[in-house]
Amino acid sequence: MLRATIKSLLARKLRLVLSGLAIVLGVMFVSSAFVLTDSLGGRFERLFQTVNQETAVQVRADSEAGAESPPLLTDADVTRLSQVDGVASASGDASAQGVVPFRARDGKAVPSSGAPQLGVGWAGGGDLLQVAEGAVPAADTEVALTRFTAEQAGVGVGDRLKVYIGPRYESREYTVTGVLEYSGGRPSLSGETMVAFTMPEAQRLFYGKTGVYGGAALTAADAISDDDLKSRVAAVVPAGFEAVTGAEIAEEQASAFKQLLTFVNWFFLGFALVALLVGMFLIFNTFNIIIAQRARELALFRALGAGWGQLTGSVLIEALVVGFVASTLGLLAGIGVAYGLQAAAGAAGLPLPEGDLVVGVTAIVVSYLLGVLMTVTAALIPAIRAASVPPIAAMREVTRPDKPMLGLTVAGSVVTGLGVAAIAAALFGAPLAAVLIGAGVLLSIVGVALLSPALTRPVAGAIGRLVAWGTAGDLGRRNALRNPRRTSVTAVALMIGVALVSTVTVIGSSLRSTVRDLVENDIGAEVMILTNSQQLPDGREGFDPARLREVDALPGVRESIAYHFSVATVNGQPQQFVSATDLGRAGPMFALEEESGTVAPSGPTEALIDTNTAGTLGLTVGETATVEGAKGGPRTYTIAGIYKSQLTAGLLLPESAVETFAGPLAMQGFVALDEGADTDAVVAGVERIMADYPLVTVGDQESFIAQQNALVDGVLAIFYVLLALAVIVAFLGIVNTLVLSIYERTRELGLLRAIGTTRRQVRGMVRVESLLIAVYGCLLGIALGVGLGASASLALRQQDLLSVVTIPYAQLAGLLVAAALAGVLAAVLPARRASRLNVLDAIAYE
Incomplete structure (x- = not known):
């Protein structure tokens, strides 16, 4: 056997x-x-x-060090560490992230592809980093750059370079004195940018004074292991610091990545x-x-x-x-x-x-x-x-003969009904809504798959009557309906991919419509200032809110408002999103809908909270919330009102709360204009005022809509590309089914050719069969996907994450047309094979 x-x-x-x-x-x-x-x-x-590799032991601030006053090493501390038995050398480290160079050609910031943008105090590069051109900085007005950084900024030795200093929240200009390369002539290690200052300048920029360091790197004498040296150094490190080996640091960094x-x-x-x-x-x-x-x-x-x-x-x-x-x-x-x-x-x-x-x-x-x-x-x-x-x-x-489909139909109806019921229960506020929606989606897909054989003859038959003309078309339609189980299994494979694509399309369309609805109807501003944040917002990325005073002085500007964002511990629960703004003006600017209390508090210790967060934290009007940010200790606020809004969420604090954030920068700004003001002129003026802040973008309502929708489209494009594989596999299934069915129908095709059917008619018959399977599967997928996408969008709307649910009929129609064309293409090989069968061999098949 x-x-x-x-x-x-x-x-x-x-x-x-x-x-x-x-x-x-x-x-x-x-x-x-x-x-x-x-x-x-x-x-x-x-x-x-x-x-x-060159660091045996690193002395760094321990994990308990806070953002309010991070510990620093002094020159005396570094000297003391260098005197530990077994230490060959000790060098202080002054470095920071968020040091961003600007391009010379257009004054825009060098973009980051996710790699860090570093600033360091030059203390010698060791074997890893060497000077390739020019010299290292010798004066506080000079810097050196890695070759990758110099290429991205478009500068060379002797040129002037504008640099944003993240720790100081300001920009300065320097003269480039040298270009650095890593060992082996590498311009970069992983796409990072690096600006090297003199050590005193780096200390002033990063720590506010000279003679201090954020940590120290120690090398070991030949006779001692890194672990032994770590034990010796740990006994003398200052309070607030810890000693770790270079191997441990590498392992931590690799583990996080x-x-x-x-x-x-x-x-x-x-x-x-x-x-x-x-x-x-x-x-x-x-x-x-x-x-x-x-x-x-x-x-x-x-x-x-x-x-x-x-x-x-x-x-x-x-x-x-x-x-x-x-x-x-x-x-x-x-x-x-x-x-x-x-x-x-x-x-x-x-x-x-x-x-x-x-x-x-x-x-x-x-x-x-x-x-x-x-x-x-x-x-x-x-x-x-x-x-x-x-x-x-x-x-x-x-x-x-095929087995009766009654049992399959009943099972499909029951499973589909359970799926619809689960989704409906979630939409009407049943507990564990996310679990119910997930179960409902799975049950709906399985249920429709089970129902598809029973739907083949009525649905595919109706499609066939629309697209099948002449004798060949009628034969193709009959072939597709002859074995509804086979046709439905082939179509269901396509249905799954199309259903997922349609679901994502509906959700994406609803997101785009929501963005436009909010901007046009809810935001009380014509000009928006946004920050393309590269980390969890905490007030260290954005712009100085004092710059809004300059914005207010521009012709046509009625008022402006800053919006700060951070993460804090609220009533003992960490990682809660909080924001701070002028609460007296926040209501009309952010379209706050009053649920209870007031949305325009005036007291310095009053706050607002949205309905979802209030339910999560168990807060009502008149109760207090204790907020502990990165610095300044805990502060207690009284809940003055509960609001609903599509534009903001979480705990809204007064502007004075910014003092507890890790940094003072505003993440967003909103500018309202006078009637008839020149929006383009205001945007240009605000861009000039914000030119020193590399992550900040300025635009009007249309540009804001385009920017937000570009993010949505980018995410959707990833899903479409990945889901395309499932759709391609499904169309291969159509090719496979048709090719194998040609073998199964060899005698039948031979008889058709013998009684006068032309090769062209045979090809047309196979094309119609393929077209019916593709369109039938696509229609099932679209119907299922629209239902699932609309359900998910309604659930998001209940959570105030969407304001509009839309069905993109044009896109779905385009998807159907694409499926029809793909169905015709899928029939090329099977149709060619069917039309070229030798008539006598086919008749004498057995």
Whole structure:
């Protein structure tokens, strides 16, 4: 039986290729995710080891040090550390992030691709960093730059450079005296920018005085290990500091980066599993068709004495081989994709740390496990059906009618009803709303999949009457409806991908409409000042709110308001979002809707809170909230009012609360204009006033809408690209089903050609069949996706995260047209094969 199975496989190579393509693509996604994240993790792990290789022990502020008054080392402290037995050298460190150079050509800040933007006090680069051109800074008005920084800023030795100093919240100009390179001539380690000042200038900029350091790096004498030196240094470090080895620092940095990569990995794996799920439908349909084609062959085995287990095993072995071969090809393709993505990142100007491609054991094991397991699982039911072929089928043709679909229809209706009920319960405020929506989505997809065979004849039949013309079209329609189970399984594979795309499209459209609705109807400002924050907001990124006094002096400006944002501990609960602004003017500016109390408090210790946060914290009007920010200690505020707003949320504090934030900068600003004021002129004036702040952008309402919608579109584009894989797999399923059904209908096609059907008519018949499957699957997906997307949008609206729910009919219609065109393209190969069958060979098929 095993030999017969192997011969069957080798005799049907095309079948192997077609049935394995879906698994190849799905496994490619899985393996590329693992290989990419493992490779990036390895690159950055080596980077952190390189950066810290010259440091035996680092003395740094301990984790208990607060933002209000971070501890500093003095020259005397550094000298004392250098005298510890086993210390070869000790050097103080003065460094900070948020030191941003400006471009010479247009005065704009050098953008960050996620890498840090550093400022350091030059104390010698050791073996890691050397001077490539010019000299190191010798005066407080001079700086040196890494080559990557100089290229990004468009400056060289002798040029003037404007630099934003994050710790001082201001910009200054310096003369570039030198260009630095890392060992091996590298312009950058990982796309970071670095500006090197004299040590005294760095100390003044970062700490407000000279002779102090944020930490110290120690090297060890030859006879002592890093761990032993750490123990000795730990006994003499000043209060507020700790000693750690260079290896421990590298491990901490690598661990933090790998934690981020883990999230990225699971994100991509989610889409890979969707593609593999769609692939399972393809495998299931493929083996169903194959079993139908091999009915007499399998019956002959039964007649010769093969048992139920042998026949089932033979089909599963075939599935195992398909899964193994497809997983191997998918793994290799994934490795290629991961390599290509890293190369593309470098070509796009996003330099990565040096390193090799890492193909870990996890990537290999998971790729084979998922690919093989899902293939064998999908083939299990067809394998069981194969064993049930009666031996009599070997002697004569036996037609095995389709089983009644009543049970499947009832089950589908019940499951769909449960899904709709779960979503409805969540929308009407039942507990565990997120869980109910998730369960409702899953049940709805499964329910519609179960219902699809019963829907095939009425829905696909109606579609066929619209698009099928002439004899060939009518034959194609009848072929699609002949086996509703097969048609529905092929269509459901497409339905899943289209449903997810449609869901994302509806949510995205609602987000875009909400942005426009809020800006045009709720924001009481015509000009907005925004900060493209690179970290969790805490008042250290943005602009000086005092600059708004200059904004108020511009012609046409009626008033302006600053909006500060941070994270604090509220009533003992950490990581709560809080904001501070002029509460007396916040109501009309942010469209605060009064739920209870007042939205215009006047007392210095009064605050506002939105309805959702009030429920989470258990606060009502008149109760108090104790807020503890980064500095200044806890402050208590009385809740003066509870509000609803689409523009802001959380605890709204008076402007005096900014004193407790880590920094004094405002994250946003809103400028209201006089009637008939020149908006463009005001925007230009505000841009000049905010020119010193690299992360700040200024625009009118339309530019604000465009900016926010660009963010939405960027996120949606990622989802569309990732979901496209599932849709591609589904269309491969249509090709697969049609090609295999051509083999099944060889005699029928030969008879059609014998009685005068032309090759063109045969091709048209197959095209109609493919078109019906594609449009039917797409319509199911759109209907399901619109329902799910609208439900999710309504849930978000109940949470005040959306104000408008819209259905993008034009986009959905475009999706349907694209599916129809793809259906026609999917029929090219099967139609060509069907039209070229030799008539005599086809008639004499058996």
